[in-house]
Amino acid sequence: MSASGNTEITxxxxxxxxxxxxxxxxxANGRPIEPERGTVALCRCGASARKPxxxxxxxxxxxxxxxxxxx
Ligand code: FES
Numbered sequence: 001m002s003a004s005g006n007t008e009i010t011x012x013x014x015x016x017x018x019x020x021x022x023x024x025x026x027x028a029n030g031r032p033i034e035p036e037r038g039t040v041a042l043c044r045c046g047a048s049a050r051k052p053x054x055x056x057x058x059x060x061x062x063x064x065x066x067x068x069x070x071x
Contacts, residue, residue, distance in 0.1 A: 014063050016041040016054035
């Protein structure tokens with residue numbers, strides 16, 4: 001993922017990474033993934049059925065931040 005302009009990433013406690021701003025999102029093979037909105041929520045719990053996007057499943061799994069994570 002690379003960005004141009006102003007991009008902001010917010011770590012949500014027990015939730016996704018919220019990415020605001022212009023980004024290029026790609027899958028593991030380098031194929032572009034179109035962001036669905038201006039603000040993109042990226043799953044970091046591993047439970048989403050819509051990876052790389054968050055689908056709210058973290059609320060059901062009781063996801064806790066990884067060790068060493070600040071938020
Ligand atoms: S962070 Fe929301 S489903 Fe994984």
